[in-house]
Structure formats: structure tokens, C-alpha cells
Amino acid sequence: MLRRGVLPFAMAMPLACATGDSLFAMNHPHPIKQGGGIIDAAASRTPGFANASLRRQQQEDQDQIFLINTRSIGTRCEGDAMCSGLVCETHAGLGGPSGWESLGWEQLSAELAKPTPTIIYIHGNRVDCGYSKSHGLAMYRSLANRRQDDGPIRFIIWSWPSSQIRGQVRDYQVKAARTKQVGWQLAWAIDQLPAETPLAVIGYSYGARVATGALHLLAGGRLGSLELNERLHPERPPVRAALVAAALDANWIRPGGYHGRALEQIDELLLVNNHLDPAMRFYHLAMESGARPLGFGGTGGLGQFATRVRSVDVTNSVGRHHAIEEYLSSSSRVTRVLEQVAQFPPQHPQEPTIDDVEGAETELASRP
Numbered sequence: 489m490l491r492r493g494v495l496p497f498a499m500a501m502p503l504a505c506a507t508g509d510s511l512f513a514m515n516h517p518h519p520i521k522q523g524g525g526i527i528d529a530a531a532s533r534t535p536g537f538a539n540a541s542l543r544r545q546q547q548e549d550q551d552q553i554f555l556i557n558t559r560s561i562g563t564r565c566e567g568d569a570m571c572s573g574l575v576c577e578t579h580a581g582l583g584g585p586s587g588w589e590s591l592g593w594e595q596l597s598a599e600l601a602k603p604t605p606t607i608i609y610i611h612g613n614r615v616d617c618g619y620s621k622s623h624g625l626a627m628y629r630s631l632a633n634r635r636q637d638d639g640p641i642r643f644i645i646w647s648w649p650s651s652q653i654r655g656q657v658r659d660y661q662v663k664a665a666r667t668k669q670v671g672w673q674l675a676w677a678i679d680q681l682p683a684e685t686p687l688a689v690i691g692y693s694y695g696a697r698v699a700t701g702a703l704h705l706l707a708g709g710r711l712g713s714l715e716l717n718e719r720l721h722p723e724r725p726p727v728r729a730a731l732v733a734a735a736l737d738a739n740w741i742r743p744g745g746y747h748g749r750a751l752e753q754i755d756e757l758l759l760v761n762n763h764l765d766p767a768m769r770f771y772h773l774a775m776e777s778g779a780r781p782l783g784f785g786g787t788g789g790l791g792q793f794a795t796r797v798r799s800v801d802v803t804n805s806v807g808r809h810h811a812i813e814e815y816l817s818s819s820s821r822v823t824r825v826l827e828q829v830a831q832f833p834p835q836h837p838q839e840p841t842i843d844d845v846e847g848a849e850t851e852l853a854s855r856p
Contacts (some may be wrong), residue, residue: 549639553579553628554596555588555772556677556683557647558787559617563669570676579625588621597680599642600621605633605640605686605832612675612693612735612812613650613663620647623812630816630823631830641830646674648698654831660774664735671701672714686832688728692812693767696734696782702815704748709749724757730829732815732822733765734783736776741782741788742824751793758792758825760801760815788792800825 557575563575576596580587611623624645631643648670653659681687691699705716706724740747751757762768763784771781786799805819816821 489729495732496709496789500742501750508636529600529645546761551628552598552599552640553626553644553645554642554747555579555621555645556596557617557620558670559647559649563666565672565675565676567718570673574638579621590752600681601818603682603685604640604642605688606644606681607688607830608644608646608674610646610648610689610695610698611689611718613735614652615647616651617647617780620645621735623692625812626816627692627826630826638742641832646695646698648673650694657774658818659766663694667697668701668711668714670698671711671822672705672716675705675716676699678702678724679716679720681721683724683763685709688730688829688832690730690732690826690829691734692732692815693735693783693810696731696773697736699729699731700734700736700741700750701725702775702832703750703753706789707749707752709747724753726753728756728758728829729754730758730826731782732760732812733762733768734773735767735780736782737777738782738784738787739779739789743791751790753798754793754796757781757797759797760822760825761785761799761801762803762806762809762815765806766802766809776796819825 497622515522533588555575555577557577558570558573561569561573571593574593576591577588578591578596580589587629607628609627611620611625615623619673622645624647630761648662649666653662678687689703690700691697701711705714707709709715737745739745741750742748743751759782762784765783768781770782771784772778785801788794790797800821802815802819802821805821806814806816809818810813
């Protein structure tokens with residue numbers, strides 16, 4: 489039970505919506521750029537910063553950014569409700585959070601049918617609908633230093649009903665329970681993607697809980713009575729995943745755990761941990777199990793899946809913070825980890841050059 493007076497997620501409210509005149513922006517040590525991204529003050533004074541910014545803008549012009557919003561559906565876990573109730577938007581490029589355009593699920597489905605390398609980001613608790621866009625754009629822009637030859641990506645912001653409700657403890661408990669249904673909804677959406685689509689999933693805080701639940705379902709698992717009964721793509725290659733300050737029991741992803749099949753669907757899992765994060769430190773006080781969260785220090789007992797998991801401890805650089813901005817701005821290790829997730833293998837083999845062809849012909853001619 490939750491101990492009286494202990495509110496583990498009272499400091500967990502992310503503020504990624506911050507822009508120029510917000511409280512977060514006024515108190516943050518780095519300038520905030522339009523759309524919620526954070527500009528490193530030291531980097532902005534270096535000669536290469538302008539070139540890096542130009543490259544990031546060129547990548548953003550080539551990439552696709554979508555928002556999939558499930559808030560009007562609530563916790564319904566039905567394919568028909570998803571098709572009719574999802575609110576979808578596309579980011580039109582420049583203009584920050586105001587540069588969004590609506591599109592129907594059928595329109596988005598047509599885009600998703602293309603096997604473009606895709607990253608799905610799931611935000612944490614206490615994020616309003618509008619704020620989820622700034623959250624997502626901040627995360628997207630943290631990936632902007634990926635390799636120049638990586639090619640365009642599709643970035644999807646998964647917006648779920650996480651707006652703050654009255655009562656801090658009640659808010660925490662209700663959202664924790666809600667992530668089960670949100671995990672099913674995310675699994676359903678991933679199943680709509682072609683199986684050959686290169687895929688990575690990034691979950692922050694409660695978003696990590698959603699991510700592992702979805703991957704557990706995609707691997708054939710169940711969450712209570714929930715499962716994916718009808719699959720478009722029952723066979724899907726393992727995906728990449730990164731979990732930042734993961735607010736789920738550390739033992740859930742062990743074989744036989746509540747999300748115990750998630751690692752079957754993961755090729756590589758990167759954990760960003762911080763044992764001074766207040767949401768991580770006090771998580772176990774709010775859980776009946778008394779378990780530590782995955783984002784506190786990772787987990788053991790993974791058996792054959794141990795080699796798929798790598799933990800990165802950022803306690804010394806992030807410290808006593810839980811907001812995603814602190815993770816993105818305080819530690820270059822976090823952004824390097826996330827960049828690794830975004831580095832998909834080339835979709836098309838490199839075409840042979842004339843020298844390659846001539847060399848092969850010479851080799852064949854010299855054989856007896």
C-alpha cells in the first residue's frame with residue numbers, strides 16, 4: 489500500500505510542452521526552441537552548430553511525423569473502435585506545434601502501408617493532448633544527429649489519455665491500470681504495419697509500461713483477458729526498443745512475468761536508468777508488490793534474453809529529476825542511446841559500382 493504522505497509521482501509531471509515564456513522555459517538552463525526542443529547553450533556557440541542545425545532541418549523536411557491520439561477511445565480494445573475513433577495528425581514541417589494538419593485513419597493507413605523505417609514514441613503520465621505534440625517533437629529532435637546516410641524515417645507520437653485527474657495518488661493509480669488497455673491499442677496499431685517495416689519503440693515513464701505490454705501481446709502473450717485475436721501480420725521480426733525511466737515492475741519482463749514475452753519481440757533493448765529519479769526511488773512504495781521499477785537499475789533473471797538488454801545509468805548527470813527534458817538535455821549519453829535506436833540498417837542493398845562489376849568479370853575470366 490502507499491504510505492501516508494508519500495507521493496512518488498508528485499514530481500513526475502513532464503513539462504515537455506515548454507516554449508519561450510513558460511515556467512519551465514524561464515527556469516531551464518538551456519534555451520527552448522519552438523516546438524519544445526532544447527538547444528544546448530554551449531553547442532550554440534560553436535562554429536559547427538549552424539551546420540548541424542541545417543542538417544537537422546533537412547532531415548525533418550524529409551521525415552514523416554505523425555500523431556496518433558487514442559483519447560477519444562478511452563480504454564476500448566476493439567478494432568472497429570480504433571478505426572473509427574483514432575484522431576490522427578501529420579506535422580507539416582516548420583512552425584512548431586502549430587504546424588499540424590488533420591488526416592483520417594484511412595489516409596494514415598495508406599502511408600503506414602509503406603515499409604518506411606518507423607519509430608514510435610509513447611509519452612508518460614500527466615500529459616495533455618496538446619502537450620503530447622511538444623513531447624514528441626522534443627524526442628524526435630533528440631534523434632536528429634543520426635547518421636546522414638540513414639535516410640528518412642517515420643516518427644509516430646502515440647498520445648494516450650494521461651491528462652492529470654484530481655488526487656495525486658488516484659491519478660497515479662488510475663493511469664497505472666490504464667496502461668494495460670493502451671498497450672493493447674498500441675499492439676493493434678503496430679500490427680497494421682507491414683511485417684517488413686523496420687521498427688523501433690521508445691517509451692518514457694508510463695510509456696515504457698505501454699511499450700512492453702504491446703510487445704508482449706505482439707509476441708502472443710496476454711494481459712489478463714486481453715490478447716490480439718485477429719492478426720494482420722502474425723509473424724513480425726523483433727524490433728528495437730529504448731525505455732527511459734521505465735515505470736513498470738522490473739520483474740515484469742522476466743520470462744514468465746506479466747510482460748514476460750516482450751523480449752521475444754525485441755532484438756535489442758536499451759534501458760536508461762536513474763536511481764535518484766524521484767519517480768524511480770519511490771515507485772515501490774506505491775505498488776502492492778513492493779517491487780523496484782525497471783528504470784531504477786534494470787533487472788536480472790532474463791535467462792536466454794540477457795544478451796538483448798543493455799542498461800545505461802545516467803544518475804550522475806540527470807540526478808533528482810524525472811521530466812523527460814532533464815534526461816534529454818542533461819546527459820549526452822541519453823541522446824546517444826536514442827540515436828542508436830534510430831539507426832536502422834539500409835533498406836536497399838547498395839548497387840554495385842562499375843569497379844565491382846569489372847573486378848568480378850576479371851575474377852571469372854581468370855578461373856580455369
